Amino acid sequence: MTTNNKKLWWIWLFGTIVLMVYFTSKLLISDEDKKVFLPGNTTHGHYQIEMNCSACHSDSFSSAEDIQKSCMNCHAEELKIADDSHPKSKFTDPRNASIVAKLDARLCVTCHTEHKPEITGDMGLTVPVDVCVVCHDDIEEDRPSHKGMGFETCASAGCHNFHDNTALYEDFLLKHANESNLLKTITTRKTDIHSRIKYARNYPVKKYPNQKLASSDKDSPSMVKVDPKIVEQWSTTAHSSGGVNCTACHNVKNAQGIVQWQDKPGFKSCSNCHDSEFKGFTEGKHGMRIAQNMTPMKPGLSRSEMKSTAHDKQLTCNSCHRSHNFDVVYAATTSCLQCHNDKHSLAYKNSSHFKFWNNETISGGESVKGVSCATCHMPKIEKKFIDGEKHFVVQHNQNENLRPNEKMIRSVCMDCHGLEFSINALADQDLIDNNFQGQPKIHIKSIDMAVERVEKKSK
Amino acid sequence: MKLNKVFKATVLGAAAAGILAACGGSSETKGGISPQKMADALHMVMASDRTVYTKLIVNRLVKEDKVIKASEHWKDDKALVLPAQMFRYGAEMVSEKGADFNYSLLSLWPVNKQNSPKTDVEKTGLKYIADNPGKNYYSEETLGDTKYFTAIYADTGVAPACISCHNEHKDSPRTDFKLGDVMGGVVIRIPVDS
Numbered sequence: 001m002t003t004n005n006k007k008l009w010w011i012w013l014f015g016t017i018v019l020m021v022y023f024t025s026k027l028l029i030s031d032e033d034k035k036v037f038l039p040g041n042t043t044h045g046h047y048q049i050e051m052n053c054s055a056c057h058s059d060s061f062s063s064a065e066d067i068q069k070s071c072m073n074c075h076a077e078e079l080k081i082a083d084d085s086h087p088k089s090k091f092t093d094p095r096n097a098s099i100v101a102k103l104d105a106r107l108c109v110t111c112h113t114e115h116k117p118e119i120t121g122d123m124g125l126t127v128p129v130d131v132c133v134v135c136h137d138d139i140e141e142d143r144p145s146h147k148g149m150g151f152e153t154c155a156s157a158g159c160h161n162f163h164d165n166t167a168l169y170e171d172f173l174l175k176h177a178n179e180s181n182l183l184k185t186i187t188t189r190k191t192d193i194h195s196r197i198k199y200a201r202n203y204p205v206k207k208y209p210n211q212k213l214a215s216s217d218k219d220s221p222s223m224v225k226v227d228p229k230i231v232e233q234w235s236t237t238a239h240s241s242g243g244v245n246c247t248a249c250h251n252v253k254n255a256q257g258i259v260q261w262q263d264k265p266g267f268k269s270c271s272n273c274h275d276s277e278f279k280g281f282t283e284g285k286h287g288m289r290i291a292q293n294m295t296p297m298k299p300g301l302s303r304s305e306m307k308s309t310a311h312d313k314q315l316t317c318n319s320c321h322r323s324h325n326f327d328v329v330y331a332a333t334t335s336c337l338q339c340h341n342d343k344h345s346l347a348y349k350n351s352s353h354f355k356f357w358n359n360e361t362i363s364g365g366e367s368v369k370g371v372s373c374a375t376c377h378m379p380k381i382e383k384k385f386i387d388g389e390k391h392f393v394v395q396h397n398q399n400e401n402l403r404p405n406e407k408m409i410r411s412v413c414m415d416c417h418g419l420e421f422s423i424n425a426l427a428d429q430d431l432i433d434n435n436f437q438g439q440p441k442i443h444i445k446s447i448d449m450a451v452e453r454v455e456k457k458s459k
Numbered sequence: 460m461k462l463n464k465v466f467k468a469t470v471l472g473a474a475a476a477g478i479l480a481a482c483g484g485s486s487e488t489k490g491g492i493s494p495q496k497m498a499d500a501l502h503m504v505m506a507s508d509r510t511v512y513t514k515l516i517v518n519r520l521v522k523e524d525k526v527i528k529a530s531e532h533w534k535d536d537k538a539l540v541l542p543a544q545m546f547r548y549g550a551e552m553v554s555e556k557g558a559d560f561n562y563s564l565l566s567l568w569p570v571n572k573q574n575s576p577k578t579d580v581e582k583t584g585l586k587y588i589a590d591n592p593g594k595n596y597y598s599e600e601t602l603g604d605t606k607y608f609t610a611i612y613a614d615t616g617v618a619p620a621c622i623s624c625h626n627e628h629k630d631s632p633r634t635d636f637k638l639g640d641v642m643g644g645v646v647i648r649i650p651v652d653s
Contacts, residue, residue: 087551
């Protein structure tokens with residue numbers, strides 16, 4: 001080997017070692033530094049957990065099928081609830097092989113590729129917005145009313161969604177045609193944790209039976225000094241009226257399996273009884289980092305507009321509900337507005353929705369129905385439990401009905417408003433920005449078209 | 460009803476696994492049974508379950524006892540699942556379980572246009588079974604990279620509920636069905652070696 005070659009080898013070896021040290025240090029230091037390994041920015045739905053690569057890439061060099069399993073780990077249930085209009089089975093059917101050759105819709109990543117910000121559109125879509133043309137290019141034959149419409153308009157607000165059409169299918173449009181803007185009968189949804197405490201497998205109901213407790217019943221250990229204000233707060237809550245004493249939350253198993261009092265027991269104590277709520281929380285943007293064993297989300301990490309004073313807050317159950325008084329009215333609006341700083345949030349307190357909410361909850365006056373932030377973004381949804389019984393639970397995944405926003409129509413808007421008004425309102429971005437002050441200035445023709453088609457058929 | 464679906468899927472899965480193992484996934488019999496026999500066996504189970512659900516559940520409760528409706532939007536309407544949906548949900552469950560074979564319910568006069576014949580074999584086969592009552596249609600076709608043995612069996616209107624629903628549906632292209640008419644066909648596909 002010549003001297004020159006030896007020198008080159010040494011330079012190569014040195015360079016390799018420097019690079020190895022550099023990348024290893026990035027792996028060991030902060031999440032911000034680890035971003036050097038990202039092939040491109042992740043979408044709005046995944047950036048919170050982007051530094052936990054294994055959340056999606058279960059293995060190094062994972063296959064498309066492996067990644068599909070990861071998608072389904074988080075999204076299978078919502079697709080089932082939405083009665084997915086394009087389930088995988090539609091594309092595994094051999095008769096659709098020619099379609100799959102053009103658009104392999106068996107895999108989520110075909111339309112929702114990650115780390116491609118340059119081609120990522122609304123809903124994390126990374127295929128052209130007129131993708132529907134691949135299969136529905138002959139739609140005019142079946143629906144002459146669609147003649148001349150561009151395929152880029154299929155998913156316009158209020159027309160069609162790829163996955164969730166539960167509020168947009170034709171018979172539903174027909175059933176709710178001609179409804180007034182404000183319905184005469186308002187639907188109210190009530191949750192009752194006591195009626196479903198039997199499903200909380202980890203809650204020792206024999207030790208803490210469902211019976212009202214007084215302040216004097218508190219069972220905190222004698223050596224623990226308890227602030228009387230805390231006891232007073234607890235005594236006004238559903239916890240004290242339902243028999244949930246201090247030790248029900250504060251007695252926690254330590255690493256050695258010994259049950260000990262903890263002053264700040266953390267969210268695991270909450271999840272013992274509120275497992276449905278906790279599950280939703282960890283599926284949404286607020287709690288998805290916890291689901292991945294990462295540190296809790298902070299508003300400062302968010303891509304949405306947040307108040308600078310809230311940037312360092314960690315989002316756990318108590319961030320919104322506070323401890324001991326667990327005021328759901330506070331959690332439903334005040335908590336949200338402590339962090340969220342976008343147009344829609346800032347306009348809330350000038351809205352009719354807030355006026356009714358304020359009237360109902362704070363002033364104690366008569367009200368048709370107050371509408372808080374949580375009314376729309378954490379709606380009370382009916383959930384079927386293991387024995388088949390159905391109960392209302394608060395959906396703590398605030399993203400579940402957010403995109404596309406037509407998902408909100410049935411679980412929220414139609415409790416008070418007619419379908420057509422709801423569709424139009426959700427299609428009007430200005431109206432969304434001012435928190436629904438005024439009437440929709442956009443008219444979506446989907447109900448008109450459905451009615452017209454049926455009338456033509458019946459002639 | 461749920462139990463029935465699970466039971467059906469289990470029976471189909473077990474039958475298919477056994478039969479596939481027996482015929483070695485090949486059109487050659489080699490001592491096993493042929494794809495045609497497998498398809499015939501599968502169809503016998505499917506058609507029987509389908510008839511039982513249609514007659515004993517849907518027609519009895521909807522038409523005879525008039526205690527509940529059957530609806531395409533059964534969740535919203537709190538109604539019975541339509542027999543065609545029952546069949547499709549079973550097929551989807553079998554597919555989700557990873558079965559090699561596949562089956563569907565198609566028609567020359569479908570309420571849902573997506574259930575129209577698409578491949579040449581489907582077009583020819585559905586016409587054949589409609590024109591030749593009591594006969595099945597067998598063929599082979601290549602879809603994607605896979606060669607299939609495809610069998611098509613007549614699906615007839617077995618109860619008044621089938622007839623009235625299809626004749627009265629706003630999207631039905633044919634409104635003169637009578638009891639016993641061929642209304643569509645069950646298409647079963649089994650992959651075979653090319």
